[in-house]
Amino acid sequence: MHLKTRGRRARRLSLAGAATLTAAAAATAIAFNAAGTAPTAQAATVTYDPLAPALDFNSFVENETTLVSTESEGPVATGGNLVVKGSYNVNIHEAGTFIAPGDAEQSGLVVGGRVDWTQDPATSVVQVHNYVKIGDLTGSDALNTDSNNASVNTHVVADGAGYNSTPRIELDTQEPLSSVESSPIDFAAAFAQLRANASDLYACDAHEVEMKNDRMTVIPKGEVQPGTQIRITLEPGVTNVLNVTGEDLNNMTELVFANQPTADTPLLINVDTSGTGGEMDWFVKNQPGAGGGNGAPYMLWNFNDTSHLTLTGGDTVEGSILAPDADYTDLSASNVEGQIIAKNAVHGDIGFSGGEIHQFPFAAELACEDDVPPSTNATTDAPTTDTPSSDAPTSDGPTSGGPTTGDATSDTGSPSGGTDSTTSGGGFSPLATTGSSLGPIAFGAAALILLGTGAVVAASMRRKRRES
Template identity: 25%
Template sequence: MRIPISAAALAVGGSLALAGLVAPAAQAVGTDQECRSLGVANLYGEFIEGDDTHTPDAEGAVAVGGNADFTGGFSVGQELTQAQVDALPGKNALVVAGKLTGHNTQVMKGNGVFGSKADGAVAQAHAGTVNQGPSPIDFKAEFAKLRAAATSLAAVPQTAGATVQAEGAKLTLTGGDAKYNSFTVDAAKLQGAKDVYLKVPAGSVTVVNVTGGSYDMAAAGTTGFHLWDEGKKAFVLDDKLQSAAGGAIRSRLLWNFPTATKVVKNSQAAWAGTVLAPNAAFDLGSGGPVNGSVIAASLTGKGGAETHHYPFTGCLPGTTVPTPSGTPTVPPTVPPTVPSGSPSATPSASTAPSGSASPSGGPSASTSGKPSASGSPSAGGSTAAPAASGSPSAQPDAGGNLAHTGSGPVLPLAIGGAVVLAAGGAIVVAARRKAARKA
């Protein structure tokens, strides 16, 4: 059937306008930026490119691109929620691309997959299956993105007004931006601190960029990470059973080591926040845990050196991630300060992409002392406990960038639809006038 030109114009205009309505909208981060997470790595408590040699356990999920040696016993995923399990590739809480070694590997929640097993190796699942098979994760591709992201984050200048002050063996980082605080600290200065103090608004995203080729926490015998609690008007020593603002600070705290090839955490201190060290051999030592995730080239750890399930939930700057051999073509932009009362920068669960973790999937309060996942805190110093699930934008996008949820083409598309729709209407009016004159 031949469609009159006026009807065709209206159909095209209407389609474009509809596309503008159904396309993903910006999620509380403004129309000029995107909210990005750490991709697939954001779903795992240990995301390791090479080998992982570790005992006794990791509370979150574990993904290993090389071989995993869990001799002595290892448990995985005890603190995962069902929503977080569902968000994992193939629901695999344990992924070992290479050989699995260890006679007592327990996958507490979710499935497990390994490339091969050493003689006598035993892996059991308590609420799923463990099978031999190909890795559901392309570690090479993911780490290319992570290295580019680490470089881009490090290029963000220190936030205006932020300070890094060393007083003897005490190091204090202070930032007042309600949305995003970036610090730059030399590795030698950081490892010279026995105690580290961080004061930022609850709800803000904090990135500490550590420069240098190596960092050794044992150098000064760091004993604690203290986070500011606005409600208590005091610093709180971060630990499994306590954290400032109900965990709101550490859940959005990222330690970025873009150039380090070795990071040593051989201390009794609990390291608060997630560590991004994509080029580093990470030594957890045998002391205290990391209260966050570890993303590294390789990992070793034993004794009390566990990884506790407090995933990074922050919204990172909308940076353009280059191809592995390239450099960023668009300088990173820092999210602008949002006026009081504006929505949080964290995307809502209603628009999370398929396969990503929902904010509602955070763990509930338990005897372990973990903060309640009743919602992420506001930027104004609220003491509400953060959601402990993976970021809603934890699934990588199809274009090679970090996972993101942003405004994209929504506004231009909607405007284009309106313009074409108006043009279609004008054509209809002109056609009717022409017909009237002929009559």
């Protein structure tokens, strides 16, 4: 009896130990499962045209625009008032694409507010090809008959002034007077997106371009010395990012391109003006190798943190300027080969020629990697309808780690873990992240459970030997 009692006690201890191992195995398996399937942030490539909200306007301004000199080959849009302070030509190449609802022609000039005639020399005429849209005609008259009551092209003049009075806005077509007073663009929404795009681009993770001097020594951002010629080489087939300070741009003598930007090799230049308090007087340096319509449509100068940007002289700006928080002033006789996006804008000034804005709208899509947040479709502890609820295994072996038909799908019916998202006009829908394969988890859990079962068998064999 003593031996049998001792044997039963040993058996109970062995079973207790096996149960402990089995529980540990189960707990470990649960821990593995929790660690393996927890959603984690992933890198996703976001590809879009960051200037799409500007609607191909040559000059797209949130608030006030002052026109002094000389011309914009494409259309001009301003969300606030238009100050007429000199003679200026708008949309002379009929290059715009925006047509207001109900109109028969493109909008060459869009003014969200009203026209300010008070700061203008008496001879000033703003000539516009195609239609004009003015949100508030207070203080202005739109006329399409002259002093002889003849039907003529539309003019907009100061309230009470004659058809050919100055200052005036002079169209080269007869626009229906009922369509002149109109505000067809949501500037607030457009600039909210443009600001978001500028901020995102400032952190764009793409191929970073190295600045090198004439001895091919790499020059880090912020360390370009006065009188230095800078050379860059673009990586073909990808978005290229050049990070510089405003001081770098003013210190270099030239920015030489070994190969020019193209639609599939665009260049984003992030300009940091924090060292000068967000203000920059830019004496533009020559950019050989990236001129005109060959390279300019694929270059974007991003002044994300800039509050005041003034072109003081120098050479032509090749590419578009994105400065959504800046008061922009052009005092340079040289041209801008692209679009201008600004908070306020002054094109020229009395005694200065503001140069021309050539219509080379940004024509590329930039691809930047972004950290996508974890999927919000995380599973709960409760089993889903696609998972067996009983404790018994459903098959003789572990299931595969591939997704089942019960995985969450997007609104369009595609799996939530689909390919990278591509959007237009900035912004993107985060990609859902998929969990890790369950195969290794199931294998680890099964191994640990077998370990516990083996302990039970071994204990039983030792008991039998002692009892015999």
